Amino acid sequence: MNTQQSVLAPVLNIMVVVTILVVQNSSTCCLASSQHQNLVRWNHPKRELLDRINRKGPYVGVVMAYSTEEMALQSSGVFIPNCHNPSVDLSGRKFNIGSIKGTKVIYVMSGQRRLNAGITVQILLDVFDIRGIVHYGIAGSANNSLSYGDVSIPKYVAFTGSWNWENLGSKNVDEFPEMKIGNYNLPKEGQNLLGEIAFKPEEFFSVGQPMKEVFWLEVDKTWFNLAARLKGLEFRQCENATSCLPRVPKVEYGLRGATADIFLDNAAYRNFLFKEFQVSTVDEESSAVVMTAMSSGVPSIVIRGVSDLAGGEGTPVSTFLSSLAAVNTLNVTIKFIELIGASKNTLVK
Incomplete structure (x- = not known):
């Protein structure tokens, strides 16, 4: 074996070991991902x-x-x-x-x-x-x-319960119904400073x-x-x-x-x-x-x-x-x- 080969041999051995470990870890990860993952931290007391x-x-x-x-x-x-x-x-x-x-x-x-x-x-x-x-x-x-x-x-x-609370006469850009507060005035409906509610x-x-x-x-x-x-x-x-x-x-x-x-x-x-x-x-x-x-x-x-x-x-x-x-x-x-x-x-x- 020449000098260059003797120098490269340990490096190649290390690369082989690392490759094996990576493949093993990858297989383990794939196996774990197919099962339920408990997201509690590893050192949790329970x-x-x-x-x-x-x-x-x-x-x-x-x-x-x-x-x-x-x-x-x-x-x-x-x-x-x-x-x-x-x-x-x-x-x-x-x-x-x-x-x-x-x-x-x-x-x-x-x-x-x-x-x-x-x-x-x-x-x-x-x-x-x-x-x-x-x-x-x-x-x-x-x-x-x-x-x-x-x-x-x-x-x-x-x-x-998610609303845009709008002023009187605001234009509703969504397709959802609006609740106009003035429609519920008593004794008769009309305008109301509370405006209208647009659902989101x-x-x-x-x-x-x-x-x-x-x-x-x-x-x-x-x-x-x-x-x-x-x-x-x-x-x-x-x-x-x-x-x-x-x-x-x-x-x-x-x-x-x-x-x-x-x-x-x-x-x-x-x-x-x-x-x-x-x-x-x-x-x-x-x-x-x-x-x-x-x-x-x-x-x-x-x-x-x-x-x-x-x-x-x-x-x-x-x-x-x-x-x-x-x-x-x-x-x-x-x-x-x-x-x-x-x-x-x-x-x-």
Whole structure:
């Protein structure tokens, strides 16, 4: 071997070793990318616990906003906690690990309004191995055909709390309806210095796609079609001898829901939403849950029970109505989770 070859030999050996390591690391990365990625930092104090939980996955994420809705689940006895890891606290929220009717679930109470709901769903998706999100809870009715105790499974939800508040006579450049404040003057309509409200779409970001503006968010088609089997569910009309509803509640399928960081108790605005947007239920979380899940390409569905008439005439909100709506909604949710468990091969991961 000449001098030049003897000098190059160690260099070539190093290059071969480096190439092998790069190929091995590349293979490892490709393998990891095909599995669930736990985004908790490697030195997080609960990392080992979270890894153990995820090894038993995937799970259906179940999200509710109010304590009434969580109490309905807890008192039903259908949620069976995991005997080894029943719960984990993250960012002030308790994530409960277990099963419902044999389907593995992680349920969490997000708290009220969009920000809390969006944060909670993002934690679920980032930290746990989640196959989809089921969001259930109570809502107000903006549709006279929906009454107390009815349960709606909407096909579309929208955030109707994003506005341009404009001066009188401003030109609306969007295709969405405007609410002219003067139309609601009393004793007769006319001009009003509050001007008019123009509704705005949301900026939606998703994996591998450019940002786009959306107004209506569609729930997952596969899950929505699966939920069609629930339309014939029956509910109780009476809680006891003195607490009865005007009629037997029913499941309504394929309507529209609206979300805003507003508790709606105004008949005029309720009627506006129904007339201009064909909205049937109003709440403070649903669009945030659906948009967050859609951004990550994870299926989601919304199940909402009517507890009040959102400012319409009728019985005011009561503990009885709120509790009954929560129980009816939970019963539909349980049946849907059963369908998920029996239809694993049809679900998008």
